[in-house]
Amino acid sequence: MYEPVGSSLLATASVDPPTMGVYDASGECEGCGPTGYRVLAQLLPSGSAPPTDRAAETWTELPVAGGGAQGISPLGSSVTVEIASCPLGSYVWLATELHFDSGFASSVVSADSTLIECAPPVQEVEINIIPRSINLRSHGVIPVALLGDESLDIMDVDAPTLRLGPGEAAPAHDLTDAWTYNDHLQDVNLDGFMDLIAHFRSPETGIVCGDTEATLTGSLLNGQALAGTDHFRTVACGGRKGVRSFLDRVQPQSLEPGRPAKLEKKE
Ligand SMILES: [Ca+2]
Numbered sequence: 001m002y003e004p005v006g007s008s009l010l011a012t013a014s015v016d017p018p019t020m021g022v023y024d025a026s027g028e029c030e031g032c033g034p035t036g037y038r039v040l041a042q043l044l045p046s047g048s049a050p051p052t053d054r055a056a057e058t059w060t061e062l063p064v065a066g067g068g069a070q071g072i073s074p075l076g077s078s079v080t081v082e083i084a085s086c087p088l089g090s091y092v093w094l095a096t097e098l099h100f101d102s103g104f105a106s107s108v109v110s111a112d113s114t115l116i117e118c119a120p121p122v123q124e125v126e127i128n129i130i131p132r133s134i135n136l137r138s139h140g141v142i143p144v145a146l147l148g149d150e151s152l153d154i155m156d157v158d159a160p161t162l163r164l165g166p167g168e169a170a171p172a173h174d175l176t177d178a179w180t181y182n183d184h185l186q187d188v189n190l191d192g193f194m195d196l197i198a199h200f201r202s203p204e205t206g207i208v209c210g211d212t213e214a215t216l217t218g219s220l221l222n223g224q225a226l227a228g229t230d231h232f233r234t235v236a237c238g239g240r241k242g243v244r245s246f247l248d249r250v251q252p253q254s255l256e257p258g259r260p261a262k263l264e265k266k267e
Pocket of ligand 1: 194
């Protein structure tokens with residue numbers, strides 16, 4: 001029903017066209033239904049019951065792309081509601097307010113059309129992939145420093161959620177253990193803000209020869225996502241050994257131990 005787009009959320013609400021009435025000779029409409037509608041949105045804390053306040057005037061009008069809250073949309077059409085930001089854990093309720101020739105209805109006619117959980121935007125963080133050159137043939141660990149600063153208290157990071165690279169490698173060490181975690185804290189750039197150094201097994205990161213950057217993702221203890229990217233270069237990738245290493249990765253593994261996988265020849 002919704003999809004996050006950057007830091008905004010989109011939702012769609014629509015109203016089915018009612019049976020229209022009949023205009024008489026004087027232009028008066030007998031039994032005419034509403035001619036349009038607009039959508040209003042309200043933010044409520046997570047777990048709240050549906051809004052009971054059905055007075056449209058008291059609802060916050062969040063920006064609605066396509067004119068929903070700003071104008072009248074024809075019945076049967078869809079309206080996209082764009083919420084630029086909302087507090088963590090809050091919900092957005094959409095309400096439909098019908099429009100008649102004489103103006104908007106005095107109250108919200110539908111207050112439970114769509115329920116959307118708000119997701120906070122991803123917090124950009126600064127990371128430092130410590131080896132500037134990565135030798136993928138070494139199959140070692142890649143230490144990555146997540147740098148704390150004015151906007152990131154490193155203690156707010158949910159360290160076990162950190163993942164590196166397209167393979168989303170998890171930390172090689174058990175950062176849920178308090179002693180292990182403390183061993184990984186260090187102010188690596190001597191700026192007075194504590195940093196966290198996590199290690200990732202290079203084969204698990206999905207980093208391959210020729211890659212020049214990798215992204216560290218994870219979340220804060222409050223659930224907000226974080227992400228940071230750093231650059232490096234891969235070494236020992238050229239020559240026959242490099243090609244061999246590449247083929248080792250792309251060839252399927254044999255299902256039977258001890259027997260190498262073979263590519264089937266087409267007849
Ligand atoms: Ca630091």
